[in-house]
Amino acid sequence: MDIVSIGGGPAGLYAAILLKRDLPQARIRVFERNAPADTFGFGVVFSDQTLDIFAQADLPSYEMIRREFSYWDDLDIAVRGRTFRVPGNGFCGCSRRTLLQLLYRRAEELGVELAFRTEVSPEEFxxxxxxxxxxxxxxxxxEKNVAHFQPAIDLRSNRFVWLGSTRALDAFTFFFREHEGGVFVAHCYQYERERSTWVIEVDEETFARCGLGDMTEAEYVAYLEGVFAEELDGHGLIANRSIWRRFPAIQCKNWSKDNIVLMGDAKSTAHYSIGSGTKLAMEDAIALHAAVMATDTIGDALAKYDSDRRDEVERLQHAAEVSLTWFEHLNRYWPMSEIRFAFSLMTRSKAITWDNLALRAPDFVAQVQKDFETDCTASGHATRPGVVPAFQPFRLRDMDIPNRLVVSPMSTYRARDGVPGEWHLVHYGQFAASGAGLVYTEMTDVCADGRITPGCTxxxxxxxxxxxRRIVDFVHAEGDSRICLQLGHAGRKGATRVMWEGMDQPLAEGGWDLISASPLPYHPHSAMPRAMTRDDMDAITADYVAATxxxxxxxxxxIEVHCAHGYLLxxxxxxxxxIRDDEYGGSIENRMRYPLEVVRAVRAVWPAERPMAVRISATDWQEGGIAMDDVVTAARLFAQAGCDLIDVSTGQTTPDARPVFGRMFQVPFAEQIRAETRLPVMCVGNISTIxxxxxxxxxxRADLVALGRPMLVDTALILRAAARYGAPMPRLCPGNLPGLHALERNEGRNFAEEQALRIRARPRRHAVT
Known part of the structure; x- marks a missing residue:
């Protein structure tokens, strides 16, 4: 076999090493355009988990690299004069030049042919x-084969420059410094004795205000030394081809063409804020090696490489995008208290959570807990000292919610003629006994022609x-939960089959006339709705008032007015x-006119002491859909109309939507609305744990958290969590008290034992002793 790597960075080198080791008869050549000692940047960083992967892939190269590590277990966040140390992270830094030199040495030992200062192309082989x-x-x-590989390159907004320093650091450190032009961030870590990497980042506005783009390298290095004078502690910054860049987030639809395969940054990038670039490259090499060894032909190997590797790459890229977005919107978090700011930073990519940090950094989480309680008190909410956030009470107008956990509105399609029956009594009754602070009904329609399906309430x-009334009385009698009615009208998504017979598919018979903002069917084969007239608007508003x-x-x-998911409002x-061309179409202010009419009419007849919410779709997940700026405007206008809570969902506007699913995937939209409007928000969307x-x-990121599908199959979820966290247990039927007491004893003890076992099981796996 004859293998050529065009590029002598970590991806090509490591693949050459692994393939030559297991295919010793193969001829493997690596061509690098630069000299062996040439490299940009300063250090690279790996996590404990990544080091485990390297140790399994090739122990000799792992041992060579490990001896050069600067290893640390802590992460520091320095903001406005306070530094928060979070232990238990398990990272190492290594000089990029040293890493490459060690990989060169390992490659030469195995017989890989290395050629430097050599520009080549695939056609030459x-x-x-x-x-x-x-x-x-x-x-x-x-780029030569762009039509085939179909790269998508998203040039992100922030500016960054890669620098070094002689200042020693004993932890991976984020330095945040507010200067005359804005907030500067330094991502810093030591990579060898008396050498540390400093990646300094600013937003575009700060970059422009400070005139950094007009400075020479020497000038902006001196300027940044002034910004971070305290943090550098007498040391300077070192440049090495250190130019200001914008990060290119790269994805490719196809990874291979004939016998050519993209690897490393040529194929995909992930933001430096989660230390993933070199990790991606070397794990690409591991995956390609495994695919070659497991298949008989190169074509099969490249197909296997794609199928086995793509999900993991996209998962890491998603985490990196969430992380880099946090830094792009740093001004959104800057007004927070220092401890909440630090917690937001630590949990930005969803991989680190409350429990994870409580295990590794209990003192840090205790400070977060105290800060949350202080914020609750300052906002006028009752506070339970020492109780985790999910079980803190919340108040909307005169309604006290015993905790922040909500059973999300979920359609069940079990009604007859719109009447909820015995099944609904049991369904909502079990939630009342679940310990949830607030229980939502499914979307309940204001008229017969407003139903989604014949099974809707x-x-x-x-x-x-x-x-x-019977269901509400039961909920109030059997627990402390509050209950919210979600009112809606299906609009063009009405007259469809129940979910298990074909969701959003039109009824074969027995349908009804549909109305919508514009005469656009949901599916091409769906019934055509008529555009609402002024008379229609008056009639539907009257239906909302009567239902209220x-x-x-x-x-x-x-009560909640449903203005999401492509339904009528x-x-x-x-x-x-x-697509209206009258006063109800065009700008967001015009498009808001009729929904606001309905919300105002509902608020006018809904008791002043009781709260009202509105559910909105914060994105349509489709090009040309609603803009986030318009969503923020809509939230503010709803609040002015008397809305007390914005229930933030996404999508379901058209069947062409392409949502990006994942854990808590809709939470960033709720977070943005809350940060920019200061309104109470509820988040939903693949949230599965307390x-x-x-x-x-x-x-x-939100004030209330809605759980949907997990509650359908595990109604004891909230009770069990209350016992685990030592939170107050809800009021239950006296006959159930023995079970509740047993739960408190067992869950609390089991949780404590689990935490103790995890602490004992955390070795420093890779540090050189």
Missing amino acids: PEADLVLAADGINSAIR GLYTDAQEAAW RRAVNCGFDM ASFLSPLTN DQANTILAAG
């Missing part, structure tokens, strides 16, 4: 069985009102579904 395109971010091979007849009056009679604690908000809820709340 017609005899090669495999060509590794490891030629970096600006890959000439990728309504509140437009006396029978429906009586059935709902019935909700008052039922005794609901709270949402169809006015999104440009994808509102640990996640604690993290979201403590970081200031």
Whole structure:
């Protein structure tokens, strides 16, 4: 076999090492355009988990590198004169030049042919069985074949420069410094004796205000030494081809072409804030080596490399994007207290959570806990000292919610003629006994023609009102939960089958006329809605008012107007579904006119002491959909109309949406609305644990956290969590008290034992002794 690597960085070198070791008869050549000692940057950083992977992949190279490590277990966050140390991270730094030299040595030992100061292209090697395109971010091979590889390059907004210093550091450190032009961030870590990397980052506005783009390298190095004079502690900054850059987030639709395969930065990049560039490159090499060894042909190997590796790369890129977005919107978090700011930073990419930090840094989390309680008190909410955020009370108008955990609105499609039956009594009744602070009903329709399906509940007849009153009375009698009615109208998404018979598919028979903001069917084969007239608007508003009056009679604690997911009111908000040319179309202010009419009408008849919420879709997950600036404007306008809580969901506006799913994937939208409007928000979307809820709340990303699917299959989730965290247990039926007491004893003890075992199981795995 003949293998050529075009590029002598970590991806190409490490692949050559692994392949030559296990294919000793193969001819493997590495061509590098630079000299052996040439390299940009200063140090690279790896986590304990990454080092484990390297040790398993090739022990000799791992041992060579390990002896050169600067190893640390702590992470420091320095902000406004306070430094927070978070132990238990397990990272190491190594000089990039040293890393490459060690890989060169290992490659030569195995018989890999190395050629430096040599520019080559794939066409020069017609005899090669495999060509590794490891030629970096600006890959000439990728760009020459751009139509095939189809790269998407997102040049991010912040500016950064890669520098070094002689200042020693004993922890990975984030220095935040507010200067005359804005906030500067330094990502710093030691990589060898008396040498540390300093990646300094600013937003575009700060970059421009400070005139950094007009300075020479010597001038901006001197300027940055002034900004971080205290942090440098008498040491200077060192440049090495240190130019200001914007980070290019790169993804490629295809990774291989014939016998050419993209690797490392040529294929994909991940932001330096999670220390992932060299990790990605070397793990690419490991995956390619495994694919070659497991298959009979190069074609099969490259297909396997793609299928086995892509999910992991995209997962890491998503985490990196969430992390870099945090830094891009640093001004959103800067007003926070120092400890909450630090907690927000630590938990930005979702990999680190409340429980994780409580295990590793209990003193740090105790400070976060105290700060959260202080903020609750300052905001006028009751406070339970020492209780985790999820079990702290919350107040909206005169409604006290015993904790921050909410059972999300979930359609069940089990009603007959809009009447909730015995099944609904059991369904909502179990949630009342679950310990949730607030229970939402499913979307309940204001008229028969406003239903999504024939199985949807309504509140437009006396029978429906009586059935709902029975459920509300039961919820109030059997627990401390509050209950919120979600009111809606399906609009163009109505007259469809129940979920298990074909979600959003039109009824074969028995349908009804549909209305929407504009005459656009949901699916091409769906019924065509008519555009609402002024008379239609008046009639539907009257339906909302009538349903709200019935909700008052039922005794609901709270009401929510559904303006999301492409239903009737949402169809006015999104440009994808509102193409009107009258005063209800065009700008966000115009598109808001009718939804605001409804919200104001509902607020006018809803008791002043009871809160009202609005659910919105913060993105349509589709090009041309609602802009985030418009969503923020909408939230403010709803608040001015009497809304007390913004319930932030996303998507479901059109069938062409392409959401990016993941843990807590909708939380960033809630966080942005809360940060920019200072309004109370509720977040939803693939939140599955109370640990996640604690993290979201403590970081200031939301005020209430809604759990949906987890509660459908585990209604004891909240009770069990209360016992684990030592939170107050909710009021339950006296007959259930023995079980509750047993839960308190067992869960608390089990949790403490689990934490103790985890602490004992955390060795310093890679430090040289």
